[in-house]
Amino acid sequence: MIEIDGITKRYGDTTAVDAVSMTAQTGTITAIVGTSGSGKTTLLRMINRLVEPSKGEVRINGTPTSAIKPHLLRRRIGYAIQGHGLFPHHSVARNIGAVPQLLGWSPDKIRARVDELLDLFSMAPDEFRDRYPSDLSGGQQQRVGVARALASRPDLLLMDEPFGALDPIIRARAQDDLRRIQRALGSTIMLVTHDMEEAIRLADRIAVMDAGKLVQHGPPADIIATPATPFVAEMVGEADRPLRLLSLIPVTEIAEDGAADGPPLPADATLRDALSACLWTGRSALPVVGASPAHVTLDAIRARVGGHG
């Protein structure tokens, strides 16, 4: 568990982060969102002491980070940034194995871990382990950057706009990969992003920052349905609210028994996918793939998300 307790950072007269407190449970993803200059990066960097707080404390599983030497702390906390920050003159394997090597792992153990991570990120180890960063695509470099941050099985992974430089299609794939790997490894992640869509897609909890203050912290559905301030409402985007809410609800939640005509929806579709498919096909109900015949109706979608006005 990560506990951020009244943490503040002042630069002269500027308060970059103003008495922020929040808790992140082990095995969850927290997305920190906010406009440029709202203090997101400063907050993230105070967790691994790249920036020293002016006031307040961070505890990791009960231990204050101030009690751990910064360089040792940073070996326990993975850190992935936009533009990946790979060492250009080191191979992929050496990049990923950098922290395990500092920690004194045996060469065999490091090699096994590198291959395991490359596999997890769908990069064939034989093909990729000896390449250099310049011989990879942007998306592959980004994956190696995240693999490196995960290499030593850190207590916590901090990510600062990790997918900011990727095109939308690769970005969506990288987000799906991250979610899958995070679930498989049970990692705890805190991720800074400008992009509310990314936050909704990835996070168990969203923390919204405005002018250094934490203005709301909660599950994505709560942030969308009941924004705490006009600023949060603006971040969520009023016009997109219903669609964002629909994207959080699996179609199986409101599927009804019985068959329906039309192209079937996959079992892992969301209500947003279902609405889109109904509109596109001009049908008021569509079948859902499953063990027994099931379908979802436009009426049920409307009933699930409506009623706010």
Ligand SMILES: Nc1ncnc2c1ncn2[C@@H]1O[C@H](COP(=O)(O)OP(=O)(O)OP(=O)(O)O)[C@@H](O)[C@H]1O
């Ligand atoms: N080293 C520093 N010295 C002085 N002021 C700083 C320093 N680092 C950050 N700040 C100020 O603190 C505030 C918060 O900056 P921070 O980088 O945390 O914001 P951010 O939300 O991450 O922004 P962005 O999304 O643009 O990266 C800004 O006003 C910034 O100018």
